[in-house]
Amino acid sequence: MSKRPSCELVEHESHLSAAPTPEILNRRETAAEFTSDILEMLRRESQLTELFLDLSQLTWISSAALNELIRLQTDARGLGVGIRIHRITDAVREVFQVTRLERSFRVDQADKSDDSMLEPIG
Amino acid sequence: MTPVDVWTFRREIQSDTSIGSGLVNDLVDEMTRREWPATDLFRTQLAFEEAIVNAIRHGNRADVDKKVMVEMTCGQDELVITITDEGQGFDPSTIPDPRQEELLEVPGGRGVLLITEIMDEVRFNERGNQITMVKHRSSEEPSDEDDD
Numbered sequence: 001m002s003k004r005p006s007c008e009l010v011e012h013e014s015h016l017s018a019a020p021t022p023e024i025l026n027r028r029e030t031a032a033e034f035t036s037d038i039l040e041m042l043r044r045e046s047q048l049t050e051l052f053l054d055l056s057q058l059t060w061i062s063s064a065a066l067n068e069l070i071r072l073q074t075d076a077r078g079l080g081v082g083i084r085i086h087r088i089t090d091a092v093r094e095v096f097q098v099t100r101l102e103r104s105f106r107v108d109q110a111d112k113s114d115d116s117m118l119e120p121i122g
Numbered sequence: 123m124t125p126v127d128v129w130t131f132r133r134e135i136q137s138d139t140s141i142g143s144g145l146v147n148d149l150v151d152e153m154t155r156r157e158w159p160a161t162d163l164f165r166t167q168l169a170f171e172e173a174i175v176n177a178i179r180h181g182n183r184a185d186v187d188k189k190v191m192v193e194m195t196c197g198q199d200e201l202v203i204t205i206t207d208e209g210q211g212f213d214p215s216t217i218p219d220p221r222q223e224e225l226l227e228v229p230g231g232r233g234v235l236l237i238t239e240i241m242d243e244v245r246f247n248e249r250g251n252q253i254t255m256v257k258h259r260s261s262e263e264p265s266d267e268d269d270d
Contacts, residue, residue, distance in 0.1 A: 026171065027139075027143075028175075059164055060164040060165075060167050060168045061168070062168060062171050062172065062175075063172055063230075063232040063233040063236055064175070066229075066232055067229035067230055067232070068229075070227055070228070070229045071229055073227070074227065090161070091161065091164040091165070091168075094240075095168070095236065098235070098236065098239045098240070099220065099221065099232055099235065099236070100221045100226060101226070103226065104226050104227050
């Protein structure tokens with residue numbers, strides 16, 4: 001019997017989408033469970049080449065969440081999967097800028113209300 | 123009507139992050155009553171979370187026999203948070219800057235950076251087991267989005 005994922009993961013052709021809540025991503029334990037669920041799916045579904053993280057629900061982001069995102073990106077890269085972060089709030093964007101993580105992540109520049117970023121590239 | 127008094131809070135808690143993290147809700151409520159800008163709420167929530175997790179996990183090493191003291195005040199234009207653990211303390215100047223190129227993709231070490239960047243004043247006591255964070259009300263006007 002498979003366990004219920006920590007966050008809904010939506011698979012569409014070659015990409016996977018997830019929209020974690022602050023409760024999931026900002027605590028170390030739940031964030032680790034979230035990334036573990038994603039990696040499990042990426043390992044299982046080899047056709048997936050891109051992961052879209054919708055952060056529109058995050059009014060703020062903790063360093064624990066940043067750590068998990070860094071780990072997730074490293075492990076996903078190892079599986080040949082790229083990460084795109086989109087629908088980011090101003091508060092979260094500020095944290096990415098302060099930590100300079102906007103340089104190592106693909107963070108879409110569109111406003112958080114712009115749903116067009118849900119469309120995959122290419 | 124906007125409260126003119128200064129709200130004060132002082133509580134000693136166990137080394138449990140689920141208890142510690144919840145304490146910021148009272149402070150956020152008081153900031154909301156005083157109509158602090160949303161940006162200040164998010165920044166304060168983040169700084170508190172980082173500081174309380176540091177105190178419990180790194181300071182007290184999650185030892186349930188050790189306590190954390192949380193003291194907060196909130197006025198119309200300034201708030202102060204002081205968090206004290208029972209650990210050995212640390213020297214914040216020894217933490218490498220995680221923004222260095224070689225550390226950019228290494229997890230960890232961003233909590234203190236975030237606190238110092240988003241709060242207006244940050245002080246540690248000499249032992250390094252107490253942090254005091256001060257935030258002044260931002261001058262920004264609330265955006266339309268905040269009114270939704």
